[in-house]
Amino acid sequence: MSSIPPELLFCVLENVYYTFKGTPNYKLLKICAQVCRTWSGPAQSLLFRSVKLGNIHAFHAALLSSEARGRALGNCVQTLDMSIVQYNPDSSCLSTGVKILQACPQVYKLVLGLYGVDLGEEILEKLRVAGQGLKALSLVYYGTQSPILYQLLSIWPNIQVFKIGSSMFPLLPWDIATPPPLQSNADDAGELAQRYGAEICVYDLVLSFMPTPEALTWLLASSADSLRILEVRESMSLTELNVLARHAPRLRSLRLGFYNAHSVALLRMCTAIEELVIYALDLPPRCPLAPNLPSSIEHLSLRIQNDSHRMTLQPVIDAVDALPNLKVMACNGQVRRQHYDEYAMLESRCRIRGVDMVLSDAIGRTTEWDCSSLAEHQKWGFGEEGRRTIEWKRRARDENFWRQLE
Structure with a gap:
């Protein structure tokens, strides 16, 4: 077994990477990693492809335990799932989470839970640089009048797959009552500042929790030609229906939590579904x-x-x-x-x-x-x-x- 070239072994293991449920086959990969030294490297690289963190400090320490090995494992990570709880202003969880993202430059998908977290300018700049390669973001935040939705989507303009909310925390409410940010009108200093929209072009949008109509309008401002997959888990109001209506004719997949008058109205506009x-x-x-x-x-x-x-x-x-x-x-x-x-x-x-x-x-x-x-x-x-x-x-x-x- 040890004579099998690592490149060939990696291709074989990659073909069994998924279970029948479509999730990574961690059990099989852990067994393969224990066969011999030749198998350990390819199996571990696949084990680290999708990482869900329980203790972010322990994972960060593992990345730092050996410079060469830590860098190699960090480069394997493509999807990263972590929750950051900031109990007090002196907590290091947020800064550690940022360092982990910096140590995993190949991450394209981030599942991020933030609790009691406020993002300052210095942290936002570090996140902006570390998350340049992100294409998919699943975000849940529990707080009061949070601007985090606007902050993260403003610094990560390449996001194409976006999920609001998380099935892991169904009872924690989204609170993004804070209105979208303002942009000053440079052409006319006397004119009031105006709302502007997100620059991201969303391809796949999952709304586990419905944001305010103002936040939804801001979120989809640049997605008229890109949105193809939409999932709405909550009942829609007439105002929210009107926001989504302009995107309906181009949708190819629609997933509805409820079948009622408003969802029917949206469905009837989806002529290419x-x-x-x-x-x-x-x-x-x-x-x-x-x-x-x-x-x-x-x-x-x-x-x-x-x-x-x-x-x-x-x-x-x-x-x-x-x-x-x-x-x-x-x-x-x-x-x-x-x-x-x-x-x-x-x-x-x-x-x-x-x-x-x-x-x-x-x-x-x-x-x-x-x-x-x-x-x-x-x-x-x-x-x-x-x-x-x-x-x-x-x-x-x-x-x-x-x-x-x-």
Whole structure:
């Protein structure tokens, strides 16, 4: 085994990097790292590709333990997940977190939790330099009238994938009531300062928590031609719907936490959509289902609410009939267990239409996608229990986007 060239071994291990759930296979890689010295290096480099920090001080110490080894391991990190809790002004957690980001220059995706943190000018400058390569940012902040959203997106203009909120802390509210920053009008000193928008061109936006309409407008100011994937986990107000409406015609994937009048209004504007995921659908729905679905949909994924006393699958059967381009229909597993007869009708209708019927209780679970390997995503299909969707395939086909991320 030790005679296998490290480069070849790395390619072999990279092919088994992901589990069936699409997450890094840490268990296998740890075993491989213990086989022999030849295997240890390639396996450890993949183990450090995606790092979730429990103790940021311990990880920073590991990077400093050996200059050559620490630099090598830091260069392996491509996705970094860390939370910074600043209990008092003298806490070193924030400065240590900045040093870790500086020691990992290949990081393209950052999952960042900030609690009780205020970002001063000196820290912001260090973050700006250290995060020049960032393309994806997942941000959760718990505080009062926080400007952090505006600060980070202003210093990291290359962010294309952005998530507000985190499934890890669903009960901590976002508080970004602070209005967007002002910009003085240089042409007319007498004119009042005006709001300006973020420079980032967002490709994929996940709104686990809905920001204020002013913050949402600021966030999407430069994304009219770039936004293709949108996930909205909370109910929308009419004002928020109006902000998102200008982006709807170009969306190719829409994921909704609720199916109500406002989400239906947004959906009907999505004339080029290929994938629709609804995480909480009552049956029968309060709003009609089939008449409101754009004919361009190829993948329809529904997590049907568990209400066996009044539930009927007829709206889903009608939706299958109404979508001429449908290729995959996915829903959660208890539908078959509780409504076997109607499920058999749905399955038969899909078979007649040539539509793949997929059962998966994973629908609705938030998975942080890892795009560190373009080749890996190009090979992904629908996979076990429908965890690989058309959207994964579509993302992999968008080669220019993936080259930018790598």
